[in-house]
Amino acid sequence: MTGACATSRGDPPPAVQIPDDCDRNAVPVPYPPIVKSEDLGLRAAKYAAALGQANGRLVAVRKCNEAVRAKFAGVK
Numbered sequence: 297m298t299g300a301c302a303t304s305r306g307d308p309p310p311a312v313q314i315p316d317d318c319d320r321n322a323v324p325v326p327y328p329p330i331v332k333s334e335d336l337g338l339r340a341a342k343y344a345a346a347l348g349q350a351n352g353r354l355v356a357v358r359k360c361n362e363a364v365r366a367k368f369a370g371v372k
Contacts, residue, residue, distance in 0.1 A: 312368060314364065314368070315364065317360055317364070318357050318360035318361050318364060321353055321356045321357045321360055322353065322357045323353070324350075325346050325347075325349045325350040325353065327343075328342035328343055328345075328346055
């Protein structure tokens, strides 16, 4: 009985060029500026909006990555 060992070489995996579309979506959301004597409710709303924007970008990157994976899953 023979088997392949870790030192035997098979075909190398094909080289693929992965697009950077998803990376362009993955940019940091800046912190809202802190303004002296700003109403705390307004400040909280600004931070909530920034967090919502950041979460939206995470969702967009996740969807983009899924699309890229699906595209390359069919490549053999």
